[in-house]
Amino acid sequence: MALTQSDIDVEIKDLQDAYDKAVAGGAPVEHHARRDYAPYRSSLLRHPKQPLVAVGGGDPETVELSGPVFGVTDITEHDSDLTLQHRGEPIGERMTVSGRLLDRDGRPVRGQLVEVWQANAAGRYAHLREQHPAPLDPHFTGVGRTLTDDHGRYAFTTVKPGPYPWGNHANAWRPAHIHFSVFGSAFTQRLVTQMYFPGDPLFRYDPILRSVTDEAARDRLVATYRHTLSRPGFSLGYEWDIVLDGPSATWIEEGRSA
Amino acid sequence: MTERLLPTPSHTIGPFYGHALPFPDGGRVAPQGRPDAITLHGHVYDGEGRTVPDALLDFWQAAPDGSVTGAPGSMRRDPSTGGFAGRDGVGFTGFGRVPTDADGHYALHTLMPGNAGLPYISVCVFARGLTHHLFTRAYLADGTDPLLDALPAGRRGTLLAAGGPHRTYRFDIRLQGEGETVFLEFT
């Protein structure tokens, strides 16, 4: 028996109500997604049941307080413009996405790698195992990468991805999103996430977005439309800042974790 | 104390990162022709003991001389074709990335890390169904270590890679259930 959207809606609502009630009663706000989130069925067998083990603050020999570095050899100029990677123009609503990569103290993370991947305007990935019967676009792969600049800023030119169906339950649809993979100055700050577009009617139905049970945290995954970032006659502008969690060597040097 | 920004929540990597994140030579961190190269390899398993064919593993480690500054060049690009050029075969970046294969297996070819204390390779696990990545460590030797020594005896072994022939080290990752790998949080 296939699960319906209303089955999933009930599960999502119960978990949301329980979380909201707990926070109202003084429980800590959860800034990240739940690893164990039953409405997202694939999480059931893939989350640890044992608590995470804390690796103590402030040991400068902890290898994870530093992290990989990337440089000019690791990217080309075309890597950040997903509309220029083929001979023709991709179909879709052209847009630019930019923002800053920051640590939790608001300091820019400079020269670090930002990777993105996304479906095309029809909601299809250029991935062989993708089964959604929407058209492939011969002029769009949907993969980009760039390095943040001295202000921690990144920018991509692309087309707006379409929403797409998936197999979690009957009539499951993902809101339009761009996948982001980013590095901080420390391996502890590693982040893979997804950016959404404002006002998407699919938000409330999506177990992946709702696995972030805190509403304010979910809102941090939604880009802002910025008319000042729109380029006349060319593209619509969206702004999305990314804030990395986790300690880094600089953070330890400043005595923050002692 | 300044007001700290709230973090951007994590999300699953999903099923369709395969044409985006893996890159040629991602698992060949050791420069070519090094007789002292080692291979860290193993399977990733889910809570029912089935292999996970759609996980992605990022690796980070100290260089053999102990430095943790890393180096660029893990994913060198070819500006004439726009494709990947592979590593330069000389430098050591400290960073590797390997997707599990259809059998849920991965292999990382690298050099023995020279970090202080017991040598270990840090692993960050991503997968469809995993809403937030998981950190762990593959220790390449046993001995006194603040993290290992603090673990219950029954779990310590999950972080120890088992030495095999031809400088191989086997390190399986169990996401859930019996023999569940110790996963870490950095505070």
Ligand SMILES: [Fe+3]
């Ligand atoms: Fe997606």
